[in-house]
Amino acid sequence: MGAARADVYSWTDEEGVQHFTNKKPAGGKWKKVLTSDPPKGSKAAAERCPRCDKITSNDRSPERFHRYDQWIHEASQLYRIPVPLIRAVIKVESDYDPRVVSAMDCKGLMQVHPEVETDMGVVGDVFDPRTNIMTGTRLLRWLANRLDGDLVLTIAGYHAGLGSLAKFGYTVPPYKYTRQYLKMVLERYYQYKAEEARGRAR
Secondary structure: OOOOOOOEEEEEEOOOEEEEEEOOOOOOOOEEEEEEOOOOHHHHHHHHOOOOOOEOOOOOOOOHHOHHHHHHHHHHHHHHOOOHHHHHHHHHOOOOOOOEEEOOEEEEOOEHHHHHHOOOOOOOOOOHHHHHHHHHHHHHEEEEEEEOHHHHHHHHHHHHHHHHHHHHHOOOOOHHHHHHHHHHHHHHHHHHHHHHHHHOOO
């Protein structure tokens, strides 16, 4: 077995999603972001790439986009959150891979933070797709109830937390990543909403 390549390369696609590889790419889009190979999840890794996922999305099967539809619809009906919004959050948070763990230890399809696990009363495995979708959707409902159903603020609150919104007078916080996240989720939400409307029209 040869030595593992220590360099890490990154590029950001047109949807604002950042991709990483440890194999030197041929294309010109990629740029080197790391020149050593500390263990994932280690302090050194976090210092070199503080926003890199500890466990990245690796599921590339087309089936993943509808694999969880049963639980998405169940959560939508229970918590009165639109299916396109749940799907948009899942797409942006994990690209429909239930094994993802973020740099902040957010887990699963909807990237549930450990504090949210406690606050939402999670029972069982948060990586379980149904449990994760129910928890994330319940958080969306909780936020929407406190933000008068404001879609934009609910999405921003899902990323930055209600406290951050309150700090800035219940407006979208001036955080780069929150605003990028908001844009990405809204784009997906309107895409899925249009697809849903076309499906009903058939």
